[in-house]
Amino acid sequence: xxxxxxxxxxxxxxxxxxxxxxxxxxxxxxxxxxxxxxxxxxxxxxxxxxxxxxxxxxxxxxxxxxxxxxxxxxxxxxxxxxxxxxxxxxxxxxxxxxxxxxxxxxxxxxxxxxxxxxxxxxxxxxxxxxxxxxxxxxxxxxxxxxxxxxxxxxxxxxxxxxxxxxxxxxxxxxxxxxxxxxxxxxxxxxxxxxxxxxxxxxxxxxxxxxxxxxxxxxxxxxxxxxxxxxxxxxxxxxxxxxxxxxxxxxxxxxxxxxxxxxxxxxxxxxxxxxxxxxxxxxxxxxxxxxxxxxxxxxxxxxxxxxxxxxxxxxxxxxxxxxxxxxxxxxxxxxxxxxxxxxxxxxxxxxxxxxxxxxxxxxxxxxxxxxxxxxxxxxxxxxxxxxxxx
Amino acid sequence: xxxxxxxxxxxxxxxxxxxxxxxxxxxxxxxxxxxxxxxxxxxxxxxxxxxxxxxxxxxxxxxxxxxxxxxxxxxxxxxxxxxxxxxxxxxxxxxxxxxxxxxxxxxxxxxxxxxxxxxxxxxxxxxxxxxxxxxxxxxxxxxxxxxxxxxxxxxxxxxxxxxxxxxxxxxxxxxxxxxxxxxxxxxxxxxxxxxxxxxxxxxxxxxxxxxxxxxxxxxxxxxxxxxxxxxxxxxxxxxxxxxxxxxxxxxxxxxxxxxxxxxxxxxxxxxxxxxxxxxxxxxxxxxxxxxxxxxxxxxxxxxxxxxxxxx
Numbered sequence: 223x224x225x226x227x228x229x230x231x232x233x234x235x236x237x238x239x240x241x242x243x244x245x246x247x248x249x250x251x252x253x254x255x256x257x258x259x260x261x262x263x264x265x266x267x268x269x270x271x272x273x274x275x276x277x278x279x280x281x282x283x284x285x286x287x288x289x290x291x292x293x294x295x296x297x298x299x300x301x302x303x304x305x306x307x308x309x310x311x312x313x314x315x316x317x318x319x320x321x322x323x324x325x326x327x328x329x330x331x332x333x334x335x336x337x338x339x340x341x342x343x344x345x346x347x348x349x350x351x352x353x354x355x356x357x358x359x360x361x362x363x364x365x366x367x368x369x370x371x372x373x374x375x376x377x378x379x380x381x382x383x384x385x386x387x388x389x390x391x392x393x394x395x396x397x398x399x400x401x402x403x404x405x406x407x408x409x410x411x412x413x414x415x416x417x418x419x420x421x422x423x424x425x426x427x428x429x430x431x432x433x434x435x436x437x438x439x440x441x442x443x444x445x446x447x448x449x450x451x452x453x454x455x456x457x458x459x460x461x462x463x464x465x466x467x468x469x470x471x472x473x474x475x476x477x478x479x480x481x482x483x484x485x486x487x488x489x490x491x492x493x494x495x496x497x498x499x500x501x502x503x504x505x506x507x508x509x510x511x512x513x514x515x516x517x518x519x520x521x522x523x524x525x526x527x528x529x530x531x532x533x534x535x536x537x538x539x540x541x542x543x544x545x546x547x548x549x550x551x552x553x554x555x556x557x558x559x560x561x562x563x564x565x566x567x568x569x570x571x572x573x574x575x576x577x578x579x580x581x582x583x584x585x586x587x588x589x590x591x592x593x594x595x596x597x598x599x600x601x602x603x604x605x606x607x608x609x610x611x
Numbered sequence: 612x613x614x615x616x617x618x619x620x621x622x623x624x625x626x627x628x629x630x631x632x633x634x635x636x637x638x639x640x641x642x643x644x645x646x647x648x649x650x651x652x653x654x655x656x657x658x659x660x661x662x663x664x665x666x667x668x669x670x671x672x673x674x675x676x677x678x679x680x681x682x683x684x685x686x687x688x689x690x691x692x693x694x695x696x697x698x699x700x701x702x703x704x705x706x707x708x709x710x711x712x713x714x715x716x717x718x719x720x721x722x723x724x725x726x727x728x729x730x731x732x733x734x735x736x737x738x739x740x741x742x743x744x745x746x747x748x749x750x751x752x753x754x755x756x757x758x759x760x761x762x763x764x765x766x767x768x769x770x771x772x773x774x775x776x777x778x779x780x781x782x783x784x785x786x787x788x789x790x791x792x793x794x795x796x797x798x799x800x801x802x803x804x805x806x807x808x809x810x811x812x813x814x815x816x817x818x819x820x821x822x823x824x825x826x827x828x829x830x831x832x833x834x835x836x837x838x839x840x841x842x843x844x845x846x847x848x849x850x851x852x853x854x855x856x857x858x859x860x861x862x863x864x865x866x867x868x869x870x871x872x873x874x875x876x877x878x879x880x881x882x883x884x885x886x887x888x889x890x891x892x893x894x895x896x897x898x899x900x901x902x903x904x905x906x907x908x909x910x911x912x913x914x915x916x917x918x919x920x921x922x
Contacts, residue, residue, distance in 0.1 A: 276739045313739075410891075439892035440894070441895070443847075443851050445837075446882075448619070449620055449882065450891055451619075452620055452623065453616065473743075473842055498743075
């Protein structure tokens with residue numbers, strides 16, 4: 223009996239030691255994963271995690287096309303390291319994103335990653351990519367907590383976070399939509415973490431200035447907003463809709479029209495889709511400018527449209543800039559003819575582009591956020607998105 | 612008292628409740644005869660909605676309709692009902708028939724399998740993106756925007772009227788069919804005792820096929836009704852609607868047709884008034900809380916029969 227107890231105790235002790243040892247060994251494992259070097263002579267691969275198919279397929283394709291466009295332009299030049307883009311379709315699903323991220327982590331030729339697109343996906347892939355020593359940079363994930371320092375030196379984004387979006391939307395309501403103390407604003411979230419977080423920020427910003435906030439919530443799967451629209455009163459100036467689906471914002475705004483409500487619909491970046499949210503007079507905040515309206519980008523946009531005919535959206539261009547930043551960092555890291563994930567990560571964090579197609583200089587803060595970030599406001603006029611701020 | 616809010620919530624509740632009731636009827640009919648919870652029923656509703664969208668596309672799309680709206684609606688309902696009905700019959704023939712004598716868990720799991728099969732097939736064939744009937748912008752009759760005036764300054768759109776009246780007509784037609792026709796009597800007899808009905812010369816297979824056809828046709832119509840008011844069509848739309856309709860059937864008393872209608876309307880109204888007067892955030896918790904109370908007070912549903920089991 224005593225012998226059996228002793229064996230069990232020894233086994234338990236060994237298991238504990240193994241767990242402690244693996245935990246202690248983790249940083250060195252990360253370091254060794256990132257330290258392996260590769261030659262730059264045949265080009266350097268960058269992975270791209272994007273929702274290329276599925277519900278957000280139009281967004282993901284646009285992101286991929288802009289990154290591919292930069293790579294094709296870059297590779298036309300001579301005398302610098304060629305880039306290769308490796309596609310990974312996440313379908314905006316954190317589980318699928320994790321699977322693809324795992325394959326990127328195992329692929330020794332991939333030195334850095336663009337994406338993923340969604341904040342939930344970023345949270346899902348972060349431990350995998352961090353362990354593999356890979357830098358990963360999103361052109362659309364805006365959740366504030368992503369840059370709280372947990373993945374410092376690994377995760378980056380070239381778009382502003384929701385901490386900028388919420389106050390920008392609230393300030394625009396005060397300064398341009400004539401919302402003042404005592405007025406009512408309805409704030410409706412879609413019960414997803416992105417939406418509730420943003421709704422809280424905007425609601426707090428409005429309440430702080432004496433606005434009566436009618437805080438509502440409805441499932442993202444719901445298509446009947448009529449019960450909620452009935453609560454929009456004559457004194458409701460704006461209905462703020464931080465939804466993830468543009469079609470839901472469209473439906474809400476249409477149902478307001480059907481009930482004869484005059485409040486202005488104001489969507490967040492999740493509702494930015496000129497093919498789905500088209501109700502005249504509505505507003506949308508978005509993390510990137512519309513590059514098709516920036517005069518200095520006319521030549522680039524024309525070349526892009528020649529390569530990828532059809533519509534483009536502001537979701538795409540930030541990925542062009544990320545590819546550009548990787549190209550700059552790879553050039554620096556490849557000075558000795560070789561590159562490692564660690565080298566690229568460190569070089570990427572320091573990239574500073576004085577001019578970009580986004581119309582602003584781009585560099586990262588210490589936590590990987592965009593420095594001097596700004597959100598943009600669009601108004602829907604006859605189905606077209608016009609930049610108003 | 613804000614009467615405008617009250618009337619608007621009433622309209623919203625009856626409209627949504629009518630759609631739930633139509634789907635719940637199919638659940639109840641199939642359960643009444645086969646004691647099968649056909650979880651694929653919500654997906655037939657989704658297929659019906661896609662058939663309606665296909666008809667709109669055939670006639671030029673919402674912004675450039677080439678046909679009178681009334682005629683198009685008639686064709687949409689006809690095609691979605693026939694399409695839904697045929698799909699229901701095929702599901703019964705290929706997925707459920709062989710399992711009639713199997714333990715009840717087997718067809719239940721098969722029904723879930725058929726549900727996932729239909730959802731994934733729709734996603735593969737038609738895409739995952741939400742698509743819209745856009746009946747707010749129909750070129751020659753924006754029925755979701757045009758409306759009648761109601762008391763207290765409230766309005767009811769033509770689309771809402773079509774749903775409420777259309778659902779009522781279908782429910783009355785079903786009641787007439789079940790109560791007054793030979794096949795309806797055969798359905799009631801089969802529901803009461805399948806074995807005895809068979810011994811009395813009733814072709815039970817035929818009755819089951821007719822039941823699946825009618826129940827599924829109603830679900831197909833419900834898909835179109837839903838989308839002319841609430842617009843969106845997507846592969847997973849049948850899941851939540853099916854869940855609510857199933858709940859409606861249980862609350863009304865599963866197997867009871869008037870119970871299914873009553874349950875559907877109750878859920879629709881509870882949803883609308885919970886949103887309007889209590890909290891949109893906790894809407895579903897409130898609705899299902901009410902339902903739990905109903906079930907505790909009447910376990911066999913509001914109009915259901917208490918089944919006495921021999922031991």
